[in-house]
Amino acid sequence: PADFEKVLREAQEAHDRVQRAAFHELHRDPYRPEMAAEILARVPPDLDALNESVVVRAASRFGFEVEAQSGERTWLIGYGYEALVDHFFGVPLGTTLLGTFSRERAVDEETLDFFSSGHPLVEGILAELEEGPRGRVTLLQIPGDEETFGLLAIYREASDWRAVAVDAKGQPRPDLATLLTAGEFETEPIEAKKWTSQASWKKAIRRMAEGLPKEERPQAVAAFRVRRR
Structure with a gap:
């Protein structure tokens, strides 16, 4: 019993030291106004x-039921059995949510869900985009001042990100990276199979990929076409 008490006391002392060290780290740089x-x-x-x-x-692309409702930025979003995503943590299959993306309206009408960071639906969709195969590759076509084809890659850098674009010859095109990530353009509808069924498709993608940073793995990749207006 004496030996057991000694071991127990030493274990408790070790636990206390670890706890004090953890608290010290947590409060080393506390919040200040x-x-x-x-x-x-x-x-x-x-x-x-x-x-x-x-x-x-x-x-919408995941097969959810999405309907605009009356009121500021208000939507009815249903996670039905036709959805392409099998599971969302915190959002059971068959759930229909009526909510808004407007912070002001969410405060005024507490019966509405506030679709913001932290909401299970929002977090689930963002996680699927980041980790699932559907959110990591895409095809884009936009109107522009030149006719060109290329590859856009998005890289994560700590809490930030950066975009790298190359043209059909694998040459860097920072101007196109800026254009395609500015969020100020409307994409045009395309038929994906017309692009991907071409005999030279895989070879062209590999050639362009050679122009991307070789030591880094992109978070997402898009093959794009800028169609001359």
Whole structure:
């Protein structure tokens, strides 16, 4: 018994040391009121609008029922049995949600879901886009001042990201990377099979991929065409 008590006491002392060390790290740089402005500056001013744009379009492509409702930025989104996504944590299959992407309306009408960061539906869709195969590759066509084909790759850098674009010859095109990530264009409808069924498709993609950074793995990739107006 004496030996057991000694071992128990030593284990408790070791646990206490670990706990004190953990608390020390947690409180080494605590929040201070003067940090508020810097923290808030990291939040995009149009975050709610960005959430709406991404979530609504992604939900539609995932086979969800998506219907605009009366009221500011209000949507009915149903996760039905026709959806292409098998499981969303926190959102059971068969769930229909009536909510808004407007912070002001969500405050005024508490019966509405507020589709924002932290909401199970929003988090589930963003996770599927980030981790699932459907959100990592795409084909894009936009109108522009030149006729060109290329590859756009998105790379994660800590809490930020960067875009790299190459043309059909694998040459860097930072101007196209900026254009394609500015969010100020409308994509044009395309028939994916017309692109991917071409005999030279795989060879062209591999050739362009040779122009991307070889030491990094992209988070997402898009083959794109800029169609001359």
